[in-house]
Structure formats: structure tokens, C-alpha cells
Amino acid sequence: MTKNNQVKIQKNELDIDKTKRRYDNVFYSNIAEVTASGVDAYIEFMQYPPIEDKIPTVRIYLSQIHLKQLFDVLSAMPAILEEEG
Secondary structure, eight states, X not given: OHHHHOOOOXXXXXOTTTSOOOOXXXXXXXXXXXXXXXXXXXXXXXXXXXXXXXXXXXXXXXXXXXXXXXHHHHHTSHHHHSOOO
16 A cells, blocks of 8 residues: 555666766866755855955756755765864
């Protein structure tokens, strides 16, 4: 009975190794800030020091689901899990 009531969520997996990429912007960021709402979120990647009193910034919008996926991937990286001493 329980199995009949469960909804299967379809995962649209994209094989990024086979997909051709087009780099619209290449940017080195040494600081980032995340702002989230109940619907979506955005990450602002910033580059310090400022240039002519303006901080170069790239803003990327994500759904809550994709933000969680990104968090899970980043959390699994060994360098992030290590405590700085």
C-alpha cells in the first residue's frame, strides 16, 4: 500500500563528460556570497581587490534543488572537510 502512494521523482541526469561546453565567462573568484529565498538562490562570486572602487562580480541563479546538489558536492570535497589548524 505504501509503495502505491509514493511518487517517483524523475532524475534528468546530464552526462557532463559527453556534453560540449561553451564558456561564456571565465572568472577567478576568491570570495563568494549566497542569498536564498524559499524559491531559488543565487551565488555571487567576487574578485578582490576592487578595480576602480568596484568589485568584479558574477551572479549565478540556482533552484533550491540545485543549490542542495552543489552543497552536497562541495561538502564531499576533502579540502572543505579538513579543519584549518
